[in-house]
Amino acid sequence: MAVAVSAPGLPVTADKAAADAPLTTKGLKPKRFTKEELLQTHQTYLKTQDDSPNAPRPVKQPILSEAYPASTKSIRDLEIIPLSELHPETHHRGKGIIVKAVSPPFVGAGAVSVVEDEFGNADKLAIYNQPDSSILSGVPEGCVIAVKEPYYKNNGAERDFIICVDHPSDVILLRFTDPIIPEPLRLGPLLKTAEDWKKAGDHAFIEKDFPTAVFCYTEAIEASEDDAFKAPIFTKRAGVNLILGRYDAAKSDALASRTGGPQDWKAYYNAGRAAYGLCSYAESNTLLSKALELNPSHDGIQKEHARCAARLREEETGSYDFPEMLASLAPNHVHLDRGSFLSNTRVGPSEHHGRGLFATRDIKAGEIVFVEKATLMPNQYDPSRASAALYALMVRQLCENPSLNSQVLGMHHGTYERSGLEGTVVDGVPVVDVFLLEAIRTTNCFSAPRSTVADTRATRVEGRMAKGLWVHAAAMNHSCVPNTMRSFVGDVLISRATRDIKAGDELFHQYVPVKSLPDVRAQQQREGWGFACDCDLCTTEKRCSEGGLARRKELLAAVEKLCNKKLPGRELIPDASIRAVDKLTKQLEEAHEASIYVEGVPRLTLIYPCNWLVGAHRGRKNHAKVVKYALKVLRNFGFRVPDESEVWDPRDLYSQSGNTALMSLHVVKALRRLGEAYEALGHKEMAERSLEAAELGYTMVTGFKNELAVMDR
Incomplete structure (x- = not known):
């Protein structure tokens, strides 16, 4: 699928002078093109039509600010009016039209036909969002169709108007023997027996x-x-x-x-x-x-x-052969033939945001919480088209398989005002409101790589993301310090526990990776989903002073500028650069209020500079400093870890009592660097424990057990 950005319908037919003329006043009958003029112009565009059967069809994606509801009435309960009674820029509520296609369709983002009513009036009709399995995706000449509560609009130039049908259930293909068809439009059955x-x-x-x-x-x-x-x-x-x-x-x-x-x-x-x-x-x-x-x-x-x-x-x-699933993936094969394992969880009322997902049994850190095959996900790994592809798939599937309505229409839809009759079968088809589906998509969809394993590699291809709907996962609420982590293999979502979870606990995940600064984080959540997060971290950081926040912003910006926002590899970093970053990092540490950022509270603004120092000291083979700053990375994620001089067991990291730490791929990398440094310092047992902890963390990140060396490929 491709995104269509052109205006609906055929290109305008008038010259620039006519295009610049003011629109006809709403409510007055406009002067329209004649049937002959419409057919002549239509024919010129039919000659340019691409007849390639495999060409991707564009999608007209709805703009929520221009939303209008789908008709919920039967065509038989509406007043049938002639085309001459249509008024520009008007949704004709309580009205309907019955017309015959008098031209072949011009197929682009929609199907545009010249149509005629029983009185000989002619106009253009643009039908959008029909599934390819429907004749209405390209109405053959001679078919009679009914449009419920039609939307009539100017198409960009004087005298150029079009009947625009966005909701697929607003147009009905009438059988040739339907008694509602006016006598002048009747052909009788084309075949007799x-x-x-x-x-x-x-x-x-x-x-x-x-x-x-x-x-x-x-x-x-x-x-x-x-x-x-x-x-x-x-x-x-x-x-x-x-x-x-x-x-x-x-x-x-x-x-x-x-x-x-x-x-x-x-x-x-x-x-x-x-x-x-x-x-x-x-x-x-x-x-x-x-x-x-x-x-x-x-x-x-x-x-x-x-x-x-x-x-x-x-x-x-909940038993899966994840390596086999990963090996079976290909650019044109991401829809895996697998079932969904959901019995560890249930949907229930939540004190946070209406409803949520809850554990039905105790789940240990690293264990599978649930595995879910996507309800809807297109085979589309192009970020510029992923949203349009998912939207088109949602519309098509809810038209073609009405039983999906009970799953999809129950999802959160933001502030969009719904009629409550969506999904109801009227005139033989379910009512499909495309603006509601777009609101559901924007509120609930996940961006997914072809596989999270490949996404952790140093050589991964940037931007190869699809979008999909996982209805069960979408019931989970957000936390900036969640107790689960999701990963993907094709269209299968894997959720694992990042800490020990008790039966009855609410399950949380991150809607998107959290920002280190609380005000930036809050703005992202407010604008993206319309809520204020009340997780432990956000609740704690609300007590921070404005002065302290401003100081941390200033210091973080200085560190990022000094480091060019790039973490070191194995190159040799000058001592002077390391000292400068170390000095700023200490100042940033001091800028965190001790009464607020107690042990166990993440200090996210410190993660980048400490990660940088781990890499810088690793390049100089200063293993003791690698241990020091790797422990700081873990501590700044909220894990309770000792000073570098103490003996501890990294394998207990995820099961600490009262753990509210944030799990991330950076935690895995810090544990891995920690293991390397312990090995170099002769602490073999500590090295093994650190690498075991890193392997378990990598299982959480990627969804199943993988070698840590995968990250370097």
């Missing part, structure tokens, strides 16, 4: 025109009263819907094809595959088991049944 429609569907299927095949099979079913004739048509339509990913419809059709005979194995087989596509593995298992009873030797049923059993085991045990 159910058999003719079946043959037309078969032909469309052979041509791989699957939306038309579904339409023709539907007409065949509606035209016949013979159940014996309709049963195989239901089977055909179920198969096409499976190809299109319309799993709800496929399951319904498959079950409707049953006759009570031994051939019903195919009905249960197709219904089981459809349920699997919806990740309803228990239901899929039941349906496939019935298919296996009727046809126990069928290889396809056996294979699907075994695959479903594997997903059920994952859901029950």
Whole structure:
């Protein structure tokens, strides 16, 4: 998918002088182009249309500040008006139009057609956000459609207007025999018999025109009263819907094809595959088991049944082969065939932000909290297109699979005002409000690398991020010092405990990596999600004086400028530079109020300079100083660690009583440097313990056990 930034509809047809003319006054009937003028201009753009079937289709992504609600009324409850009664810049509430397409569609971010009403009035109609499986994604010439509560707007120039349909449920493809169609628009059925429609569907299927095949099979079913004739048509339509990913419809059709005979194995087989596509593995298992009873030797049923059993085991045990999952990833293969392990957690009311996620049992530091396959995630690793791709996928899936509405529409939607009727089936389709979906997307989506393991490598490719929705994970509330950490393998999210968690404890994660300065952090949370964090760190830092905060800002900026915001590698840093940074770091330490930043409270502004000093002393092989500053890094993350002269066990780091420390990849790196320095100083046991702690931390960061050397590749 690509993001469309052009204005909706066809390019304007008037010259610059006309384009600069003022818009027609709202409420007055505008002077429009004639049907002949519209068709002539439309034809010029049809000649430029890209007919490449594999070309990415642009997306018109909604702007929330321009939101308007989807229609929740049936077309039969609206007053049908002629096109001549449309007023510019108006949402015609309580009204509807019925028109016939009199041109082929110009397909871009939407599908633009010239349409005509029963009185011969003509105008342009732009239909956006239709799934590719729908005929409405490119309305064929001659089809009759109804638009509910149409939005009529100026298209950029004088006399140039367009009917703009953003919500996919606001437009209905009418059957040719629908009595609501006015007589002048009636063509009658294009084919006379159910058999003719079946043959037309078969032909469309052979041509791989699957939306038309579904339409023709539907007409065949509606035209016949013979159940014996309709049963195989239901089977055909179920198969096409499976190809299109319309799993709800496929399951319904498959079950409707049953006759009570031994051939019903195919009905249960197709219904089981459809349920699997919806990740309803228990239901899929039941349906496939019935298919296996009727046809126990069928290889396809056996294979699907075994695959479903594997997903059920994952859901029950939380046992995954993560290295195999990682190895299977490719740029065009990130949707992993896995189940979700969620039984360690439950959603419940939270004292923080309405609802949250809670542990159902004790969970040790490093253990899996839950594993969740994405509800929705496109195969799109391009940050400039990731948001548009996820939005388009959300709209398409909620149109094609209405059962997802119960999962997605219950998610937090910010301040967007909803009707409460979203997802309700009206005129045979669920009400889909694209602005609500965009509000849900912006509030709940996660950015995800192809794998978190690869994202920790020194040679990682920057910017290769996708966006997705994980409905269960989205129920978790934010904390700047959370007790879980998430990672990704393809479209699978892995959550691990970063400290010991008791049954009943609320689970938290970071919405985004936290900023070191509390005022910057607060602004990020306020503007991004509209809340004020009340975690232990934020609550503590609210007591800081403005003068102290200003001083820390000043010193941090000085350190970053001196170091060019770059951590050293193995290069030899001059002693003078090290002394200068060390001096500023000590001043920064003193700028933290002792009465506020007690032991166990993170001091995030000190992490960068202490990390820099670890690298600088490592380059000079000053191992004692590496130990000193690596311990400071851990201490500044909130871990309770001793001075460099004391003996301690780094393996107990994550299970400390009252631990509210912040876990990060920098903690892993500090422990690793600590282990190297202990080894060089002859403290072998301490070195081993430090590296064991680093390995456990790296498991939290990457989601599963990996060699620390991966970070250097």
